[in-house]
Amino acid sequence: METKAIYHHLTPQTYMRAWKNGNSHVYVVEKGTDGVGDRKSTKKFGGVDNYHSLRVGFPYHTKDDTEKFFYPLEKYTVMKDDEVIKSTIEMNKQFYDFDSWTIIHNDSKRVVDPHEKKTLKDAILKIHVRDIEVGWSRLYENYWNSINETISNKVLANVSSQAIQAVKRDELIKFMVSLEWRTKPYHPSLQEAFDTVLNKEFFGIDWKGIIIPEEERLYPFLENMYDEFAHSFVIKLYRQFLDEKGTMMDEAIKIINNFCIVLFLAPNDGEFITSDNPVCRFTNNGGATEYIFPINPKIACGVFRNGAIDKYMIKKLTKDELIHYNNKLKENCNKGYIMREQNRTLYFG
Template sequence: MKEFDPNWTTISEKHHLVPNTYLKGWQHKDSYVYYIDKNENNIDFANPDQSKNTRKIVRTSNFYSRRVGALFQSKLDCDKYFAPLRLHGYKVKIDGLEVSDSIRLNNSFLDEFDLWSVYDTNDNLISEDEKQSLKEEIKSIHIRDLEEAWNQIFENTWFDVRNDILTEVNKNKKVNKIPAVRREELVGFMVSMEWRTEPAQPILKNMFNELIRLLGIEEFLNDPIPEEKKMYPFINTYGENYLHNILLSMYHQLFNKKGPIYEEIQYILNNMNLELFVPEIGCEFITTDNPVCRFQNDRDQTEYLFPISPDLACAVRKGSPVDKNHYFLNTLSKDEVFAYNEQLKKDCNKGYILGQPSKKPYFK
């Protein structure tokens, strides 16, 4: 995995929870797919609105940005938030004492900024208009190192990873094992995307629920956040805010090769076999806004399925011995493909994605 640089940044404000380069695997023309609401039964493929540009779906503005007041922070982050103080030569006093530590300033910004006394280079209090201008200047700073890290480490290589795997499959369709090309990149992309999408990944959800149980703050977390204290327009309660900040901290750990996301990737690489599914001719896999699907099968076993393209899906399997050098390759019948597609549809957050203007290749 490429080394993380904390100075990485991007001007992009639109963050795709499911990457554009992944969704293009289902495109029926340049960057367009059929995006279907999970509750929609009567699908009119002739309706132009049914076809969506991959750049405009499954995305949220500044989802992986950090702003002043963030619970997850570093000294480097906080120094960036309060660079305007240095730029203008301002100093801050709280309760009559000068405070220059950027972490302390960050922790008090949302609740106490109006109580700050801000002085210019001549030790004069700045005006209220100047103070409010300073507040907006600080709030406008976004740190987007995590989004750029995702781009450089995972998203930008996915097109080649997918194509290399498909090429190897197409060369070896008559065997049951093929070389495990790009295995580490496949697992890294798959696992990190499951944590990135909604609803919250099961490990994250369980960790969060245990934390709030230990702290005894369940009722507080349902309280709405006042508009003036919101860091993200898509977050409405304190619980959602805590969960999102925990997710950001886990991504920061991942890019520094530690933490639960990184550990899950390493566990799969070292302890699990990867099985690739090729659909019977005439049918295809769907994908969704939550592409990595965990579910309990008829034998009450947990299955883990990830569509790589309409013509290929990946399952993570327990096996002994673990074969790190090969993918196991199997062709699925139409009924098996349809069953998996139903499970993917059931597990999606808001919608699923087709590459053809018909349900026939995907569902009974």
């Protein structure tokens, strides 16, 4: 099952709507600025067209993918240099040289003319595989409102407690981890790996310097060879995650089994911001890595190495502590951060 949706939210609409003001609108402040933001619809913020789609020529693919890519050629035989290209996997590898292919209709044994060949190529290029967006919605996004509501209700029913039952804990952690890998820039561990493997000193090639001509890009946002290889690997990891395996799921399970979740409560005169990159890691004054994720304007969660794993610990923040975390969230955004109200005092004092 696949979706026809072209605009893929890296930060889900259902998550951003906790900050909505009016009918699915939020106030977005451009990165690096300190204004009160512009009113934007969540439908067209925090996403990229076809970000989790695959199409012909993609470095990462499966046999099922390539069968879909080359469905328009199912009644044809494809030849190159007088040899038959037998598999769709091989067709995908050699699609860059499509113009040199000889395409023969199986029924008439006729070689297609240039016009028909172009029609076939255009048909192949129009095919997008979008199963990742369907899997993400079915397994994670569709449950976020329930996670948020359940945790919020439990906190409200125990406002004086220092710890509460860890309701929806696994679901919260998996959503949070997947969101960090889903948004831009890349997950810190992944970025470090890409920079090592695709370092020009390692291969002698400046991958970021190899600009792909616009008409040859798999998608407009894949501007150079670094982007193309890196993004292809991210797509592979995300598919693995949706199958409950791989690097992303390993990270989620590690947090579930070993880390304490602390719920930070905003003071009465303050709220958390969020952004198009809402999972924030930073190094604190003690040299340790902190990890904060706003659940809604009044509750955020932190991940810590020491503490109970069967309860949520509760910490009521002072206004200064809230401002500290909001500044970190603000710095962590990719293109912009989100406020529920056009009142900076609520967020930054």
